[in-house]
Amino acid sequence: MVQFSDFVKTYDVRGLVGSQLTDEVVEAFGAGFADELGLEGKELVIGYDMRDSSERFAASFAKGAAKRGASSKVLGLCSTDMSYYASGVMQLPAVMFTASHNPATYNGMKFSRAGARGISMNTGLSGISERAQAFLVNGIDQLETVGKSVRVDVMQDYVKYLRSLVRLEGARKLKIVVDAANGMGGLTVPAVFGSAAGLPALDFEIIPMYFELDGTFPNHEANPLDSKNLVDLQRAVLEHGADLGLAFDGDADRCFAIDEKGQAISPSAVAAIVAKREIERVQALGEGEITVIHNALTSRSVEEVIAQCGAKPFRTKVGHSLIKDAMAETGAVFGGEHSAHYYFRDFWGADNGMLAAMHLVAELAGSGELASSLGQRFTPYFASGEINSTVEDRDAALQRVREVLVGATEEVFDGTTFSFASENVWWWANIRPSNTEPLLRLNVESSHEASMVEIRDKAIKAIRNL
Numbered sequence: 001m002v003q004f005s006d007f008v009k010t011y012d013v014r015g016l017v018g019s020q021l022t023d024e025v026v027e028a029f030g031a032g033f034a035d036e037l038g039l040e041g042k043e044l045v046i047g048y049d050m051r052d053s054s055e056r057f058a059a060s061f062a063k064g065a066a067k068r069g070a071s072s073k074v075l076g077l078c079s080t081d082m083s084y085y086a087s088g089v090m091q092l093p094a095v096m097f098t099a100s101h102n103p104a105t106y107n108g109m110k111f112s113r114a115g116a117r118g119i120s121m122n123t124g125l126s127g128i129s130e131r132a133q134a135f136l137v138n139g140i141d142q143l144e145t146v147g148k149s150v151r152v153d154v155m156q157d158y159v160k161y162l163r164s165l166v167r168l169e170g171a172r173k174l175k176i177v178v179d180a181a182n183g184m185g186g187l188t189v190p191a192v193f194g195s196a197a198g199l200p201a202l203d204f205e206i207i208p209m210y211f212e213l214d215g216t217f218p219n220h221e222a223n224p225l226d227s228k229n230l231v232d233l234q235r236a237v238l239e240h241g242a243d244l245g246l247a248f249d250g251d252a253d254r255c256f257a258i259d260e261k262g263q264a265i266s267p268s269a270v271a272a273i274v275a276k277r278e279i280e281r282v283q284a285l286g287e288g289e290i291t292v293i294h295n296a297l298t299s300r301s302v303e304e305v306i307a308q309c310g311a312k313p314f315r316t317k318v319g320h321s322l323i324k325d326a327m328a329e330t331g332a333v334f335g336g337e338h339s340a341h342y343y344f345r346d347f348w349g350a351d352n353g354m355l356a357a358m359h360l361v362a363e364l365a366g367s368g369e370l371a372s373s374l375g376q377r378f379t380p381y382f383a384s385g386e387i388n389s390t391v392e393d394r395d396a397a398l399q400r401v402r403e404v405l406v407g408a409t410e411e412v413f414d415g416t417t418f419s420f421a422s423e424n425v426w427w428w429a430n431i432r433p434s435n436t437e438p439l440l441r442l443n444v445e446s447s448h449e450a451s452m453v454e455i456r457d458k459a460i461k462a463i464r465n466l
Contacts, residue, residue: 002136007108008129010435011120011320014099014108017053021107023060024136029109030064031140032131036124037093037113040069040143045094047075047083049184049251051215053107054097061095061109066147067140073152077213079184079252081352084116085158088348091115098251101223104216116348117328120321159197165346166358168202171365174243177258179209179233181222185248186211192354204361207240209233222250225339227264234262244364244371246357254340255353257360259371268299269379271336274359275302278334278344279309293326293335293343296414297386297430297443299379302336317414318432324349338386338443382452384444389463391440394433400462401431405455415441425451429459
């Protein structure tokens with residue numbers, strides 16, 4: 001018997017194709033989704049990425065939902081943020097078949113309620129999973145009136161909408177290398193920046209890398225969070241003398257940036273840049289109290305930029321659904337995570353890597369600065385990046401850290417954060433346990449590089465008991 005707990009995660013479903021995710025399992029999820037959301041006689045949206053199993057799984061999901069009376073609007077190949085767009089503009093629940101940045105042997109499902117509202121384990125995914133498990137065991141009772149499936153194409157409307165949010169016409173011409181990693185960016189980038197959606201191309205020189213849709217990822221994994229997957233893009237930016245490099249993950253909902261020197265621009269810098277632009281935009285429209293969300297692991301500079309621009313920073317824990325919930329609760333205009341997820345009020349509170357990329361391009365084109373100086377200006381501090389350690393006894397590891405970080409203030413919020421400040425230097429170190437693995441994740445930032453290195457090394461030695 002398939003163990004759903006092995007692949008139903010906190011925010012989505014992600015498992016191995018064939019052994020965990022099969023046509024039968026996915027069909028059961030389609031029925032479970034329809035029942036949990038009460039979709040008999042109603043509609044839902046289905047999108048899928050370029051993985052070999054995605055189109056087949058989408059059809060299986062539609063079949064299961066149809067048996068329980070739900071009709072499907074099938075988008076076909078799309079990015080995850082395109083499925084959010086369809087869910088938002090049509091006000092329909094949606095499922096996106098993707099395993100994002102995971103290897104080719106995986107696939108998965110990201111679920112949304114109408115209006116692109118997230119569904120996590122605490123807000124419906126548990127119920128969907130339980131119903132699917134029962135349907136898999138007992139079979140799916142077909143209702144008298146079954147649902148139907150129709151194909152819909154939202155690409156042009158999606159591109160028009162994004163271009164209306166970030167005006168790039170007439171901007172300074174830039175040379176931009178884009179690494180799509182054989183993922184869905186290979187479909188969306190030519191549409192948004194070029195003429196593939198039937199709209200006039202924007203005046204940028206786009207140098208494509210790995211735009212061919214291929215779910216086997218023949219060139220490198222579609223995970224730009226891992227630095228080894230940025231090497232090709234860094235080399236290409238230098239070879240072409242480009243102004244900027246952009247790297248998308250498999251479902252193109254996250255975007256990472258490389259400056260003209262071939263160095264990574266911190267996602268925190270991108271978050272700060274987009275925050276400034278969104279705050280200034282709504283201030284110009286006359287909005288008074290403005291909130292911008294950042295998670296606990298973004299650079300201190302993000303919070304500083306938000307405050308300097310006259311908005312209220314709101315800190316939340318790491319996590320897709322947590323950010324989406326906070327966006328809705330606070331009415332925040334924007335939210336940024338250290339993992340390069342960027343959320344927009346004008347995009348139904350959902351994350352959109354393409355929209356963040358457009359903001360970054362607009363800022364670079366408008367400022368006249370080099371990408372390297374822009375990145376430095378918005379993240380002037382020194383960060384370790386996330387460092388993972390396999391630890392069986394987390395409490396003992398945390399106690400060892402306390403013993404070496406003497407004099408630090410301790411705060412429990414999304415893990416444990418140790419912090420210290422004097423007239424000359426400040427630093428913070430967050431230690432956060434993984435929800436799914438025996439890992440502790442360490443992030444350190446300081447106003448001085450030597451201080452960051454010192455605290456990072458002390459904490460690693462203590463965590464790993466070296």
